[in-house]
Amino acid sequence: MTTVQNIAKNSLFLLAGQVTGIVFGFFYFVSMARYLGAEDLGILSFALSLTIIIGLLGDIGFSSLMIRELSRNQSLAPKYTGNIFLMKLLLAIITFGAIAIIMNFLDYSENAIEVVYIITISNIFTNFTNIFYSVFQAFERFEYLSIGMILNSVLMLIGIFFAIGQNFGLIYFAFIYLIVNAIVLAYSFFFCLRKFIVPVFEIDWIFWKKTISESLPFWLNAVFVTIYFRIDMVMLSAITGDSAVGWYAASYRLIDALGFIPAVLMGIMYPVFSKFHINSKDNLEFAFKKSFKILTIIAIPIGIGTTILAERIIILIYGVQYSPSVDALRILIWASVLSFFNYTPATYLTSTNRQRTLMIFTFIGAILNLVLNFILIPRFSYNGAAVATVFTEFVVGMLMVFNIHKSENLLSSLMNITFKSLIAGVIMAAFLLVFHDYILILLILFAAIVYFIALYIVNGFEEEDISLFKQILER
Structure with a gap:
C-alpha cells in the first residue's frame, strides 16, 4: 500500500468516527439546548470550558510528544505509555485540586459547582484515554481511534435522550459525560493491551525529566x-x-x-x-x-x-x-x-x-x-x-x-490557491443571494456544485491533484 493510499485509508477511518460524532453530537446537543434553555446550557458550557482549560494540567503535552516520537520508533511505546500513565495520575490530583481552589473563590451556585466537579472528573478520564489514542495514532491504526469516537457519540446520544425522556435536571446531564468517558477509557485501555503493547509501569526519573522537558x-x-x-x-x-x-x-x-x-x-x-x-x-x-x-x-x-x-x-x-x-x-x-x-x-x-x-x-x-x-x-x-x-x-x-x-518560501503557492478559492466563493455567494429563500438543504447542495465548477474553471485543480485522486482510488 502506498503512502497516499495509507493516508486515504486512515482518513476514511477517522472521518467515519468524526462524522458519526458530528451527526450524533448535533442531535444530542440541539436536543439538550432546547430542553435546558439558554441559562442551564450556559452553566454546562461554562463548566466544560473551565474544566478544559484547567484540565490542561492533566496532560502537559504528553499526547503530542508520544505521537511524534512513537511514529518514528514504535519500540518505545511500552516505556512511554507506562511512564506517562503514572505521571498523569499525579497530574490528575493536581487538576482536581486546582478546580476546587478556583470554585471556592468564584461566586457560583451550588448546582454550578457540582456540575464543574463532575465534568472535571470526566475530563480526567479523557486525559488517560488520550494516552492510548496516541498509541493508535502513532501506529497509524486509526480504526481503533474511530471506534472510540463512535462509541463516545452513541453513548452520549443515548444518555442525553434518556435524560430528556426522564425529565432529569442539569446535574444528570453532567453525569452522562462522566459515565460515557469512563466507558471509552476502559475500551481504549483494553484494546491497547490486546492489539498493541503492554505498558511498562515504572518510575524512570531520567525519562520523566526528559519527557517533561x-x-x-x-x-x-x-x-x-x-x-x-x-x-x-x-x-x-x-x-x-x-x-x-x-x-x-x-x-x-x-x-x-x-x-x-x-x-x-x-x-x-x-x-x-x-x-x-x-x-x-x-x-x-x-x-x-x-x-x-x-x-x-x-x-x-x-x-x-x-x-x-x-x-x-x-x-x-x-x-x-x-x-x-x-x-x-x-x-x-x-x-x-x-x-x-x-x-x-x-x-x-x-x-x-x-x-x-x-x-x-x-x-x-x-x-x-x-x-x-x-x-x-x-x-x-x-x-x-x-x-x-x-x-x-x-x-x-x-x-x-x-x-x-x-x-x-511557500507563500506564493499558498496565496495562489487562496485567491482562486475566493474567486469561486464570490461566484457561489452571488448564487446564494439570488436563490436565498429556496429549500435550505438543496440550496447548500447546489451552492457547493456551483463553487467547485467555478473553482475548476479558474484552474483551482492541477494535474497532480487529479493524479493523487486516482492513486487513492487504486486498489
Whole structure:
C-alpha cells in the first residue's frame, strides 16, 4: 500500500468516527439546548470550558510528544505509555485540586459547582484515554481511534435522550459525560493491551525529566490555544451571565463541529509529516502544500455560505429562542475558516521540532485574546468575544505562515490557491443571494456544485491533484 493510499485509508477511518460524532453530537446537543434553555446550557458550557482549560494540567503535552516520537520508533511505546500513565495520575490530583481552589473563590451556585466537579472528573478520564489514542495514532491504526469516537457519540446520544425522556435536571446531564468517558477509557485501555503493547509501569526519573522537558512546549502551545478558544465563555459567564453564554455556545457548537474536517486531515498527516521531516524534505513540502490546499478549498465556501445563511441555520437548528446567536455565528464562522488555514502550518511546525516557535506564537495569541475580551465583552457581550477570537486566529496564522515562508518560501503557492478559492466563493455567494429563500438543504447542495465548477474553471485543480485522486482510488 502506498503512502497516499495509507493516508486515504486512515482518513476514511477517522472521518467515519468524526462524522458519526458530528451527526450524533448535533442531535444530542440541539436536543439538550432546547430542553435546558439558554441559562442551564450556559452553566454546562461554562463548566466544560473551565474544566478544559484547567484540565490542561492533566496532560502537559504528553499526547503530542508520544505521537511524534512513537511514529518514528514504535519500540518505545511500552516505556512511554507506562511512564506517562503514572505521571498523569499525579497530574490528575493536581487538576482536581486546582478546580476546587478556583470554585471556592468564584461566586457560583451550588448546582454550578457540582456540575464543574463532575465534568472535571470526566475530563480526567479523557486525559488517560488520550494516552492510548496516541498509541493508535502513532501506529497509524486509526480504526481503533474511530471506534472510540463512535462509541463516545452513541453513548452520549443515548444518555442525553434518556435524560430528556426522564425529565432529569442539569446535574444528570453532567453525569452522562462522566459515565460515557469512563466507558471509552476502559475500551481504549483494553484494546491497547490486546492489539498493541503492554505498558511498562515504572518510575524512570531520567525519562520523566526528559519527557517533561520535551513535552512542555507542546503543552504551553495547547494552553495558549485553549485560552484564546475557551476563555471567552468563562469571561462571558463572569461578566454578562449564563444566558449570554448559552447563546454564544449555540453558535460555538456549530463552529466546533466544523473543526472535525481539519482535525481529521491533520491528525492523519501529523505522523506523516514527522516521518518526512527525517526521510524526505521534498515529500514534506509536497504534503504541506497539498494539505493546505485541501483545507483552503473547503474552508472558504463554508465561511461565505454560513455568513449568508446564518439566520436560517440558527432558527432551523435551535429555534427562535436562540435568534440572538445569529450575529455571533456570522462572526465566529471566520474564526473557523482561519482555523482551517492554520491547522497545516501548526502541524508543520510541530512535526519539524519547532514546537517552541509555535508556542511563542500561540502565547502572543493568548495574550492578545485576553486583552481583546476584556475590552470588547463589556461593550459588545458575546459578539465582542467572537470578534476577539477571529482577530486572534488571524494574527497567529500570519505569524506561522511568515515564519515558515522565511525558510521554505511557500507563500506564493499558498496565496495562489487562496485567491482562486475566493474567486469561486464570490461566484457561489452571488448564487446564494439570488436563490436565498429556496429549500435550505438543496440550496447548500447546489451552492457547493456551483463553487467547485467555478473553482475548476479558474484552474483551482492541477494535474497532480487529479493524479493523487486516482492513486487513492487504486486498489
